[in-house]
Amino acid sequence: MSRPRTLRIDRITCTGQGLCAELLPELIALDEWGYPVLKDRTVPDRLRTHARRAVAACPRLALHSDRGRP
């Protein structure tokens, strides 16, 4: 079994309107102002690659996928 990963958003650097929700709609939605809402912080194994892509695509480096559980 692989180590679990947890999503974290640095709320101060995040500017909203994000790509993250587009790349990882299973876990991230946007609120009415375009800021991300984490539906689930734990990244299931099958979404690992998508999560990695979303983290890499965040222009503000605000989205993180940390090792370990929340």
Place this chain on the structure above:
Amino acid sequence: MNSSATARLTTRHLAAAPGAPRLLADWYATGRPAALADHLGRHGPPPVAAAVGGRGSMPLVEAVEAAGLSGRGGAGFPTARKLRAVAERRGRAVVVVNAMESEPASRKDQFLLHVAPHLVLDGAVLAAAAVGADTVHVCLPRDRSAQYRRLSAALDERRRARVDRVRLRLHALPHAYVSSESTSLVRWLNGGPARPQGSPPRTHERGVGRRPTLVNNAETLAHLALIARHGPDWFRREGTPDEPGTTLVTVSGAVAAPGVLEVALGTPLATVLDHAQGPAQPLRALLLGGFAGTWLPAAHQDTPLTRRDLAPLGAAPGAGVLIAVAGPVCGLTETARMLAYLAAHSARQCGPCHLGLPAVADDFAALAAGRADPGLLSRLRRRTGLLADRGACRHPDGAARLVASALHTFPDDVGHHLTRGACPAAHQPPRIPVPPATPPERWR
């Protein structure tokens, strides 16, 4: 709040000391603030040598752990865990005394620092010895100039008497609701704005000057100073087995004698109100924890003041703020005013707080004014649900708690305002004093 307001809130209590006071014992005995000589005469010098750890032993940390002391600043985190986390890091640590007390309805830290400044400072110095710190920073809000003068005199007294081996420095910070957040203090001490920082890095790992940093509330440190002298068993003689000790509370609102009291944890809320000579009219509700706290229906007034008993109600002892409302009062109007203040005091760094909090405050104001559109209640609930856990600090979480608990505690008011417009009590003068809902002028 200015010091005359503090005095007004507190001095009446000379005659009505409930239970066995500890932090306020000298004050009840003498009726005047303890100067250094009074303090040393009564308590002796802080037992610093016994607090210093070495070779795997941390005597003071262990005593605090056995005592079961938890933070009195609001979050209620176990104090020993914090001490240990800092003590275990390599490098010289720093201690920060959080005396910002930005909650508008709280006076307990101001009062404690007024009547027993040396107890708090002893605690800071002892904590410094326990975690290996050479500097203590005491942080106050800038607009409490009388408090600043008194405390600087207290520090001078200690310096002249050569009480301490660590450096003690006093700082006056911008006064905003969120500048009392521990990361705000660290950020300001590092030359930045007094705004929350978010983590990581965590303060205990890399705080002031990138050093391991312990931030503790003023009252917490005063308890620690007494534990260092009298030990954990003594500390546990008050309170409950799970939540031992006493705690300071600020009681205000519909009571005859508002003020700061020291009560054992586990004291029923109604007993705390009795000590403040109780409500003159039948109690309607209690606001526990202040502006970022929780409304409780009067039916819960017998709940003991502990985290364990309050958790099922969505409440917590927090920083010990208890506001009683009685008689004809509109819970929604009172709440709307507090929310407007909280929204104005967002540090405007995080979208969900910067945009979400004012939106919630506006919705709530419309409800309070009896101007609700048909979609309001569901929109308000949805937006409130999106506040918690979406900021770099807990500011939006507190506001969400206030909203949710108001809707739950005042269902009749909600019904009236939705269907028939504002209730008659909505036009009464405000019961809970709220500072102007204007954004802080400065963060630095």
